Amino acid sequence: MADSSSPTAAEIVASIRSKKTTAVSAVRAALERAEQLKDLNAFIILNRDGALAAAAQVDEGKKTGPLAGLPVVVKDNINTDDMPTSGGTPALQNARPTGNAPSLQKLLDAGAIIIGKTNMHELAFGITSTNLSSFAGPVRNPYDKTRIPGGSSGGTSAAIAARITTCGLGSDTGGSTRVPAALTGTVGLRPSVGNGGAQRRYHDANMVVPISHTRDTVGPMGRTVADVALLDSVITGTPMAEAEPLRGKRLGIPAAFWSGLDRDVEAVARAARAKLRDAGVVLVDADIAGLFEQNAKVSFPVALHEPIDDIAAYLKASGIEGITLADIAAKIASPDVKGAFGAITADAFGAAYQDAITVQRPALQKMYETYFHDNNLDGILFPTTVAPAPAIHTEKGSGEMSINGDEPVPTFDTMIRNTDPGSNAGIPGLSLFAGMTPGGLPVGLEIDGPVGSDTKLLALGLSIEGILGSAPPPKI
Template sequence: MTEDLSRRDILASSAAAAVTAALPSLAPVSSAMAQSIPSSAAGIVAAIRTKKITATAVTKAALERAEQLKDLNAFIFLNKDGALATAAEIDEGRTGPLAGLPVVVKDSINTIDYPTSGGTPALHNAHVRTDAPSFRTMFRAGAIIIGKTNLHELGFGITSTNLSSFAGPVRNPYDKTRIPGGSSGGTAVAIAAGIVTCGLGNDTGGSTRIPAALTGTVGLRPSVGNGGLQRRYNDANLVLPISHTRDTIGPMGRSVADVALLDSVITRSPMAVAEPLRGKRFGIPASLWGGLDRDVENVMKAARLKLEAAGAVLVEADIAGLFEQNAKVSFPVALHEPIADIPAWIKASEIEGITLADIADKIASPDVKGAFGAIMADAFGAAYQDAISVHRPALQKMYADYFRNNNVDAMLFPTTVAPAPLIDMVKGSGEMSINGGAPVPTFDTMIRNTDPGSNAGIPGLSLFAGMTPGGLPVGLEIDGPVGSDARLLALGLSIEAILGNAPPPRL
């Protein structure tokens, strides 16, 4: 029995069975009360601390909105009773830097009190016995957990079109026929739809940043580097894994300030303060700007003009051979490491009676089933050692040389090459078209710009750049050297002040 188990009881299995049921009726929050809730995470915490509003009222409002918008499929588990109980504790005097703030947590992140299903049938009723440290730090800081959010099954995809019977496809609040991105799609949608201001996702190849881009929100992929002290968040073995080399929890929010607040609490470091953009140098790599959807290209051109007008210096400098080098690392790592990493997570989480083979056998989404076919056959086993010991160091050197040789503070590019494509209910992730061209694989296309930095272990921040004429958000990403997370957040605060925040979806 762990220390965490003695602190809080594990939920009974029956709670997981009720995951998709509608919430019981809540005493309604008045419209005046709902309108008095601040729109920022820091504003909510301050209003509760000064007793301008109660944590209970804020929590009820979040739960009511979650119930009203359940067709978005943002949640796998809604924590009505637990959230209201925590809110009552806050109103009775419990304090902390996040006291009273409603948040959501991706359902691949270990939480003792709530099911951790990974959105996959074999783990539907699984209960882990250890909290992920990043989550635990937020909870102890007074955050109120509204629920566990939906995701691409097992995190193996970028659409969040989860075809498990208890999960369903997550829908983009700006157009419910379109994907929100993934795999942290549920967290992004809960934020974009105004249920909460912020929460946790996790990122292997773009899973916080892609959904942030497609929903007009903000997502941070913290530094991973080569692990150890270079890893900003340490949640080893306590998040359902894809790759220990690449995986990391990442905060997501309505604004850069929301993300910076969560990052500050998780890392126990000062919150980032905006840095003026005048004189700051941003690399513009042509490789990451090529082949764009026309609407994305136009939004990004407009964003560049605004940043240059604010004094930012945009340095046209490419990374030759980036995609070719990344290909030598990406699949050999991501489709080999799960063979050991998922069993290690099962053991560390103290889940009994489930094996990697059980998980693979019961996968519901065809695209994920295909990926696990390659994993179980260890299709990339022969390429793995060179990927880790030769090709990944070479990729990391390419990035280090880029930042140093071009004397740039960060790299700037479109997070995704296209806005949100349509949901594919057959494959989960099929094909899409750019500017009316021939069909291309959705996964490869949408992860193109986020994957290389993930493999190099550098930090990346995606924030809102603008809207397409069709009303879909476009994301802008800034990447920096390992360890520059606080600097990226500081620059992001200033960029956001110029480009603004996404308009709320019409729901």
């Protein structure tokens, strides 16, 4: 049930390998489409010369690998040694790290070709990707250019949804691969982070412009689950996930995650749920009492305290000299991000941090462990976001939104409600396509699992996508 008009990443690589097409033609087509759709603001920089030179090496047999010739996009907070890494913020616009982030390096070693660095919510501190930096601008949703694509990895998701590339890299702190995947009809994986060390699936410390070492992770994004599974396999050096039978699989349905939904999102998500039940999935109605309240004791104290040391460590490790946290904060262009950095530079959550990290976060993790264990679950199923893509508001970079005509609520808090708790607990999550609203906007469905269950989540995702299908191309 995949979109037959758009080849998967594996199909593109196979076509290049069999000489049915060339890497140069694949890369050139991606670059040309990016130029044609530049009004999406999906890119901060295109890598025209570098990408075509790399493609020529593939065609000449000088570069091989399981991704040889595959065009990919990379979020502009992930270090690249041949292009600036701006984090979408003025102070870092021309910053040039001394090396590639390890997850990206794995893709490059496998023959992938970066066609450009993608736009994002400034410094990844938001979920709209309405970046008000003069060199970036707001990213637009390919399904409706007046609406956000989600964030903070909005440029990567917009480029994939617009069929510029099949896949690429984003990063996720509180939902930044999954929220944009949901709003653009694509797929986003937040890999396991756990308590770090062996529990962390991807290892990119100090090589991605940071928010929080406890919460941050690079994550693969793609048009299909297969695209994401392929990138994950290359990054981890493990066998690619394969679809598993759904019959008998047990997925938790926590009521809190299914409450307060936009009517269209609820209708699409419940219809998807019914299809899974018909396929033999056992849906377990069991709530996680007090989860959102417990998450609130962790979220801001971690995300607004750790940047103080983490940004300094990143600048040093990346060889970026002459720029400090204060310099970055002083030049922030987006009002919502400037407000967050006011709290960071004042260390407004410093007093709450130790309790959050040593008491409240372990308690949150225990809630998830107990829920999975006591209900014998393979995963948790819920709508990734409570509403489809809201309109772009350029006044603040974030703004407010209304659900079902009710009083306006903060867009940031509303759109990360379902993705943030799993982020703080360090568990993996996969957002995939559930269906379209009557107004033509994509809806995402997320599966979360215990720490270390990433491959199993991808296997479930492959099977679920086989039932629900993938998103139709946007009419652009």
